[in-house]
Amino acid sequence: MKVLEAISSRRSIRKFTGEPIDDRDLKTILKAGFQAPSAHNLEPREYVVVRDAEIIEKIVEFHGHAKMLPQAGCGIIVCGDKTKQDVFGFLISDCSASIQNILLAAHGLGLGAVWCGIYPREHLLEGTVNVLNLPEHIIPVGMVVVGVKDEKKSAIDRYNEDKIHYNRW
Ligand SMILES: Cc1cc2nc3c(=O)[nH]c(=O)nc-3n(C[C@H](O)[C@H](O)[C@H](O)COP(=O)(O)O)c2cc1C
Numbered sequence: 197m198k199v200l201e202a203i204s205s206r207r208s209i210r211k212f213t214g215e216p217i218d219d220r221d222l223k224t225i226l227k228a229g230f231q232a233p234s235a236h237n238l239e240p241r242e243y244v245v246v247r248d249a250e251i252i253e254k255i256v257e258f259h260g261h262a263k264m265l266p267q268a269g270c271g272i273i274v275c276g277d278k279t280k281q282d283v284f285g286f287l288i289s290d291c292s293a294s295i296q297n298i299l300l301a302a303h304g305l306g307l308g309a310v311w312c313g314i315y316p317r318e319h320l321l322e323g324t325v326n327v328l329n330l331p332e333h334i335i336p337v338g339m340v341v342v343g344v345k346d347e348k349k350s351a352i353d354r355y356n357e358d359k360i361h362y363n364r365w
Contacts, residue, residue, distance in 0.1 A: 197304045205351040206300060209308025212268040212343035216247070221305050222270065225342065228301030229274065232293040240280030240287055241294050244273040244328050244336075251327060255339075258323030262312040268343030272298060273314070273324060276335045288315060291337035298340045308345025314338050 226243060234240065246252060247270050256265055265271050274295050276287035295311055302309035314320045315337045324336040 199300075202300050202304045204353075206303040207349035207351070208310040209343075209345045209347060209349065210264040210310055210341075211345065211347040212264060212308060213346045214267050214269065215344040216269050217307060217343060221307060222342075224305060225298055225301045225307075226272070228297040229272070229294040232290070232297040234290040234293065235281065235283070235286035238281050238290070240277045241291055242275045242277055242334060244275060244330075246271040246273065246328070254327045255323070258327075259312060259314075259320060259339075262339065262341060264310065265312075265339075265341050267346075268308070268341045270342050271312075272340045272342060273328060273336050274298070274338055274340065275330065276337050278333045278335060287335065288337055291315075295338050295340055298342075302340070302342045306345075307342055308347070309340050309342040312339045312341055 222245065229241070229243060230239070246255065249266070252266050252271065255271065256262060262271070274291045276291045278287065281287040281290060299309050299311060314324050315335060321336060324330065328336070330336060
């Protein structure tokens with residue numbers, strides 16, 4: 197799939213067949229995450245891939261907006277390492293760039309994916325840190341739920357000239 201086509205047709209997918217995704221596809225998706233830009237090129241990102249049913253259930257217990265995770269079968273938690281990037285805003289931006297690459301890669305492979313927010317919700321941060329046993333310097337920013345999709349969504353054109361400002365507001 198061409199990049200512009202992927203960007204314009206990507207949608208959040210929340211219905212999955214339950215079929216596990218291929219390990220090669222998972223690696224391709226993770227590689228896309230690593231390729232994202234980062235401030236000062238510090239690459240302060242770590243990835244926790246969750247496929248274990250028990251851990252998935254524990255995440256669903258506290259994450260009220262990730263109920264599709266068990267059916268998808270795979271969650272990629274993108275985390276920021278505070279020791280690598282001490283400007284917190286950049287850390288969140290770097291992880292977000294990575295998450296978007298992951299979403300597009302999954303879509304490009306014909307899989308379904310949805311970004312489930314973690315940061316800055318306190319209970320989601322706490323739940324994720326506890327379930328994944330994350331060390332103190334690692335901040336879980338978001339989780340990409342990815343799987344074999346069981347729904348089709350059409351593209352939405354969100355382009356809006358009114359929101360574009362040239363040279364000055
Ligand atoms: C920071 C962030 C957090 C999000 N959290 C969730 C979430 O917890 N659960 C969910 O189902 N979708 C979540 N979404 C997906 C949005 O609901 C979705 O991107 C938006 O409705 C636009 O739809 P689209 O992705 O199909 O274009 C999140 C998106 C972002 C950017």
